[in-house]
Amino acid sequence: MIQMKNVEKSFGKTKVLHNIQLSVPRSHVYSLIGPSGAGKSTLIRTINALETIQGGEILVDGVSVHDKKTDINKVRTDIGFVFQSFNLYPHLTALENVTISPMKVRNVSKKEAEEKGKELLASLGLADKASFYPSELSGGQQQRVAIARALAMDPKVMLFDEPTSALDPEMIKEVLDAIRRLAKSGMTMVVVTHEMGFAREMCDQIVFMADGRIVEVTPPEQFFTNPESDRAKDFLSKVL
Ligand code: ADP
Numbered sequence: 560m561i562q563m564k565n566v567e568k569s570f571g572k573t574k575v576l577h578n579i580q581l582s583v584p585r586s587h588v589y590s591l592i593g594p595s596g597a598g599k600s601t602l603i604r605t606i607n608a609l610e611t612i613q614g615g616e617i618l619v620d621g622v623s624v625h626d627k628k629t630d631i632n633k634v635r636t637d638i639g640f641v642f643q644s645f646n647l648y649p650h651l652t653a654l655e656n657v658t659i660s661p662m663k664v665r666n667v668s669k670k671e672a673e674e675k676g677k678e679l680l681a682s683l684g685l686a687d688k689a690s691f692y693p694s695e696l697s698g699g700q701q702q703r704v705a706i707a708r709a710l711a712m713d714p715k716v717m718l719f720d721e722p723t724s725a726l727d728p729e730m731i732k733e734v735l736d737a738i739r740r741l742a743k744s745g746m747t748m749v750v751v752t753h754e755m756g757f758a759r760e761m762c763d764q765i766v767f768m769a770d771g772r773i774v775e776v777t778p779p780e781q782f783f784t785n786p787e788s789d790r791a792k793d794f795l796s797k798v799l
């Protein structure tokens with residue numbers, strides 16, 4: 560579903576992604592972990608062209624994302640992205656945040672968008688929050704609205720960049736539970752996370768990055784008990 564081939568990324572003269580090779584099969588969940596500054600956010604942002612690349616190719620469901628001939632806005636509608644900061648529209652209610660893109664971008668009728676939006680909010684435990692504004696919601700609730708908003712577009716892929724890092728501890732579980740359910744539903748996902756327990760328990764592969772490189776791609780049990788690289792051993796000795 561996602562294929563990264565020889566991807567190179569620089570900011571000015573500084574190279575931050577080196578020869579990235581990664582294939583994420585359909586319905587698989589890959590966790591991207593590694594030290595701060597490793598390039599995790601940059602990597603995940605190249606997948607829906609929030610960042611340009613200077614070399615290589617990225618295919619999402621066979622579409623070359625960075626090809627000049629590709630309509631990137633169309634590709635982006637297939638890729639849900641959930642950020643650390645929830646990025647909801649402050650002047651719209653929870654339900655309006657969820658329905659605006661299907662109505663504007665996909666020409667879905669208001670009635671249909673609202674029906675589906677309410678279903679999505681309910682599935683994320685937010686049935687009674689549809690008419691609330693972001694400022695009236697907790698961080699965990701806002702992040703679940705952000706997930707509902709992404710899902711409203713029926714994405715083929717969901718990308719998460721540290722979705723729980725800005726949350727108070729008691730709200731982390733409700734967001735992780737939502738992501739876990741999404742994984743069980745067969746969604747293809749890449750999740751940048753510092754929640755090691757979560758990564759260990761729910762993903763198919765750990766992608767460990769350091770210094771702009773993918774150091775290893777390893778099944779979670781093996782990664783957390785016997786990682787291949789010294790770099791990962793060192794990282795785990797600091798975080799576990
Ligand atoms: P991570 O998410 O793993 O902490 P990032 O992808 O945010 O790492 O950053 C990787 C490297 O790229 C860092 O050295 C960072 O300083 C640099 N970087 C990230 N964004 C920019 C930017 N917009 N301009 C210049 N350098 C950047």
Ligand code: MG
Pocket residue numbers: 599600601
């Ligand atoms: Mg980051």
